[in-house]
Amino acid sequence: MDFDLSDEQRLLQETVAQFIDNECPPARLRELFDDEVGYDPVLWKGLAELGLAGIHLPGEYGGSELEILDLAVVAETLGSLAAPVPYLSHSLASLAISLAGNADQQGRWLPGLASGDALATVALAEEDAGWLPEAWKMAAGETITGTKEIVEFGEHADLFVVGLAGGRFGVVERNASGVEIQRVEGADRTRRIARVNFENTPIEMLNEGGDEVAARVRDVGLVLISADAFGGATKLVEMSVEYAKNREQFGVTIGHFQALKHQLANMAVEIEPTRALYWYAAHALDHVPEESERVAAIAKSHITERYQQVARDATEAHGGIGFTWEGDTQIWFKRAMFDRVFMGTPRVHQNRAAELADW
Amino acid sequence: MDLSYGQETEDYRKEVKTFLTANWPLAGDEAKMPREDGARLFRERAISEGYLCRNIPKQYGGSEQSADALRGQVIREEFGKARAPMEPRGIGTMMLVPTLLDRGEEWQKEKFVGPTIRGEINWCQGYSEPGSGSDLASLMTKGELDGDDWVINGQKIWTSGAQRADYMFCLVRTEPDEKKHAGISYLLIDMKTKGIDVRPLRQMTGSSEFNEVFLNDVRTPKDWIVGKRGEGWLVSRTTLKHERNSIGNAAQSLGLLSGLVSLAKSRKIDGQPAIEDPGVRRELVRIEGYIRAHQYSGFLQTSKGLKDENAGIIAMMNKLNSTNIGHKVAHLAMEILGDDGLGAPLAAGLGTGTAGSSTANWLSQYMGSLGIAIAGGTANVQRNVIAERGLGLPRDMAANRSK
Numbered sequence: 050m051d052f053d054l055s056d057e058q059r060l061l062q063e064t065v066a067q068f069i070d071n072e073c074p075p076a077r078l079r080e081l082f083d084d085e086v087g088y089d090p091v092l093w094k095g096l097a098e099l100g101l102a103g104i105h106l107p108g109e110y111g112g113s114e115l116e117i118l119d120l121a122v123v124a125e126t127l128g129s130l131a132a133p134v135p136y137l138s139h140s141l142a143s144l145a146i147s148l149a150g151n152a153d154q155q156g157r158w159l160p161g162l163a164s165g166d167a168l169a170t171v172a173l174a175e176e177d178a179g180w181l182p183e184a185w186k187m188a189a190g191e192t193i194t195g196t197k198e199i200v201e202f203g204e205h206a207d208l209f210v211v212g213l214a215g216g217r218f219g220v221v222e223r224n225a226s227g228v229e230i231q232r233v234e235g236a237d238r239t240r241r242i243a244r245v246n247f248e249n250t251p252i253e254m255l256n257e258g259g260d261e262v263a264a265r266v267r268d269v270g271l272v273l274i275s276a277d278a279f280g281g282a283t284k285l286v287e288m289s290v291e292y293a294k295n296r297e298q299f300g301v302t303i304g305h306f307q308a309l310k311h312q313l314a315n316m317a318v319e320i321e322p323t324r325a326l327y328w329y330a331a332h333a334l335d336h337v338p339e340e341s342e343r344v345a346a347i348a349k350s351h352i353t354e355r356y357q358q359v360a361r362d363a364t365e366a367h368g369g370i371g372f373t374w375e376g377d378t379q380i381w382f383k384r385a386m387f388d389r390v391f392m393g394t395p396r397v398h399q400n401r402a403a404e405l406a407d408w
Numbered sequence: 409m410d411l412s413y414g415q416e417t418e419d420y421r422k423e424v425k426t427f428l429t430a431n432w433p434l435a436g437d438e439a440k441m442p443r444e445d446g447a448r449l450f451r452e453r454a455i456s457e458g459y460l461c462r463n464i465p466k467q468y469g470g471s472e473q474s475a476d477a478l479r480g481q482v483i484r485e486e487f488g489k490a491r492a493p494m495e496p497r498g499i500g501t502m503m504l505v506p507t508l509l510d511r512g513e514e515w516q517k518e519k520f521v522g523p524t525i526r527g528e529i530n531w532c533q534g535y536s537e538p539g540s541g542s543d544l545a546s547l548m549t550k551g552e553l554d555g556d557d558w559v560i561n562g563q564k565i566w567t568s569g570a571q572r573a574d575y576m577f578c579l580v581r582t583e584p585d586e587k588k589h590a591g592i593s594y595l596l597i598d599m600k601t602k603g604i605d606v607r608p609l610r611q612m613t614g615s616s617e618f619n620e621v622f623l624n625d626v627r628t629p630k631d632w633i634v635g636k637r638g639e640g641w642l643v644s645r646t647t648l649k650h651e652r653n654s655i656g657n658a659a660q661s662l663g664l665l666s667g668l669v670s671l672a673k674s675r676k677i678d679g680q681p682a683i684e685d686p687g688v689r690r691e692l693v694r695i696e697g698y699i700r701a702h703q704y705s706g707f708l709q710t711s712k713g714l715k716d717e718n719a720g721i722i723a724m725m726n727k728l729n730s731t732n733i734g735h736k737v738a739h740l741a742m743e744i745l746g747d748d749g750l751g752a753p754l755a756a757g758l759g760t761g762t763a764g765s766s767t768a769n770w771l772s773q774y775m776g777s778l779g780i781a782i783a784g785g786t787a788n789v790q791r792n793v794i795a796e797r798g799l800g801l802p803r804d805m806a807a808n809r810s811k
């Protein structure tokens with residue numbers, strides 16, 4: 050029994066943190082946040098060169114064949130640094146290809162995705178928050194027609210892994226005919242989104258792997274968002290505590306005031322225990338199959354709700370500066386908004402977890 | 409990350425199971441013994457096989473096994489499944505015994521540890537006073553040495569189980585000239601001693617679990633002190649740590665959750681089974697989120713303990729987590745109970761006709777969860793600890809002034 054991260058996993062987190070500290074320090078993050086396009090291909094390529102684009106992919110295509118927990122601990126670190134990189138959707142897209150693609154398709158796409166030469170994303174949601182495989186209506190075939198919403202880094206991706214009716218996946222290349230990409234202004238400017246229309250667009254179906262593929266992509270997505278939310282919320286607690294130790298009012302640092310101390314303690318108590326929850330949910334995806342689906346749903350709904358609340362509390366704890374565009378808390382506040390919605394709101398997954406329960 | 413217990417521990421699990429199959433429930437004539445006697449007999453056997461009282465030396469009646477958190481966990485799991493008695497759950501086993509083992513004199517361990525873990529004697533904890541709750545170190549009950557005895561005068565309050573206790577461990581001011589914390593000693597008192605007056609206090613639930621204890625020229629032998637004179641505060645910290653750990657156990661929260669599910673299955677909301685109500689379902693999942701986070705944080709703390717590493721701030725949160733979960737459970741239970749939510753709780757004995765039903769039990773939980781929030785350090789006091797020791801924020805200004 051060792052319910053803890055390994056030295057390698059810790060090292061992985063440190064490496065990522067150091068890289069982001071160097072290559073995307075706060076001033077650069079701010080620049081990208083305010084930028085019109087908001088995507089830095091060099092930054093992403095650098096992360097890919099550290100091996101982050103292929104953590105979960107087969108070794109023969111340049112991946113590291115590690116576990117979902119390894120993917121998730123990186124998501125935590127990126128979340129804590131608000132890294133404006135396409136890690137989430139790229140990981141899910143390559144996961145889908147590695148699970149449902151045949152040898153030829155894997156050989157064609159995965160090496161580029163693992164090396165970071167190509168960027169992929171997932172196009173899942175349809176209107177009315179149709180995030181779940183059973184809600185995808187877009188018909189599979191030689192070509193597809195219809196609209197996908199909230200496609201992360203849709204403006205920048207080279208490949209779209211598209212969710213289709215029956216819980217199937219197909220791959221569309223960016224320059225295929227009939228692809229139209231519309232920028233959508235989301236609150237979270239560290240993870241840009243787009244609406245993607247397909248009009249008789251040729252698609253290459255991924256036919257291997259069966260029904261479980263869509264479920265696994267969903268569950269891995271839920272766990273990665275959980276990890277991101279834990280990382281972000283923890284960062285907000287740290288920022289708020291730091292601020293309380295430095296900002297002075299009434300002749301003392303505001304951290305002397307018990308009302309504020311208790312607010313900060315409550316924030317910590319809301320989020321700190323969820324570290325173990327996201328670890329368990331990630332671990333379960335490789336080792337506890339009988340409850341992994343349900344735990345992923347619980348983790349995503351629980352931790353993104355906690356993130357949302359901590360983000361509100363952190364804003365208050367910073368006073369006026371917390372309410373500005375200048376201040377940093379708003380960056381994480383908006384990531385909390387993204388995490389809450391992406392791949393289904395807490396309500397959606399609470400309902401699912403209730404359905405899946407043995408009540 | 410590895411959640412398995414390993415082959416060696418799994419082999420051990422088989423031994424535990426074999427023992428339980430052979431020994432619990434009791435068979436033949438033994439099965440006809442009164443419950444408590446039967447449990448005592450079983451405990452003796454379990455101790456002699458090394459399954460209970462594992463961290464207590466043999467000479468004091470324990471089984472003196474080398475520390476092994478995984479074996480301990482396996483025993484809890486298997487005994488739990490078999491519904492076999494574990495160590496008696498009283499405040500004596502949970503708080504006094506660890507304190508004595510840590511700080512007690514040899515004769516104290518010999519006299520008290522064995523009978524306590526066998527459930528032969530009961531203890532109560534005399535800390536709180538009318539004027540000293542959260543600010544416990546301001547306590548005023550006085551102890552003066554007179555010949556070979558301490559003579560104790562003062563009043564304790566909220567003393568759980570004092571009416572049934574054989575002994576009390578308590579905090580008493582013996583060094584009035586020393587500073588607040590340094591003036592306190594940790595004394596043991598026989599509850600049959602002349603001058604002790606126990607008056608039950610009726611709790612909001614209607615039952616009388618806690619008491620006022622008046623101490624009027626109560627004499628206890630000079631050497632019934634744990635630690636040295638003036639060290640009582642430090643000695644009591646050992647005890648409080650054990651109390652908070654036992655209150656912060658996720659197993660209890662998990663029990664509450666399955667109870668809530670049963671309640672939701674047995675009751676109706678708007679003519680439908682409550683378990684089918686979307687609001688109830690989502691709130692159950694929300695509560696389960698908190699409980700699982702708490703439970704897995706327990707795994708994390710156990711693992712850190714196995715490696716002799718510090719678990720960090722999470723270790724300070726156990727009591728507050730349980731408290732918060734208890735509040736949420738209470739609210740949902742009331743939601744499910746609907747109009748029955750104004751009934752009297754189980755312990756009130758007011759003849760409402762609900763006594764013994766699950767409704768009355770839940771009304772007790774609705775109130776009892778607040779007792780948990782207050783006892784053993786209030787939620788606010790927990791927040792102080794988390795903020796100051798966990799987050800490194802400045803010490804309380806008011807608390808700093810009251811030296």
Ligand SMILES: Cc1cc2nc3c(=O)[nH]c(=O)nc-3n(C[C@H](O)[C@H](O)[C@H](O)COP(=O)(O)OP(=O)(O)OC[C@H]3O[C@@H](n4cnc5c(N)ncnc54)[C@H](O)[C@@H]3O)c2cc1C
Binds near residue numbers: 540568618779
């Ligand atoms: C069911 C139950 C069983 C108990 N059993 C025992 C027992 O067996 N033995 C025993 O000795 N005691 C026992 N207690 C007493 C318990 O330990 C005290 O009630 C508790 O420590 C609080 O003290 P108090 O009641 O004096 O409240 P107070 O200390 O007066 O607190 C009142 C309110 O003020 C707040 N407060 C106080 N100080 C601060 C501060 N510094 N910062 C912020 N807020 C503050 C508290 O959080 C609380 O909300 C029991 C209590 C209960 C409810």
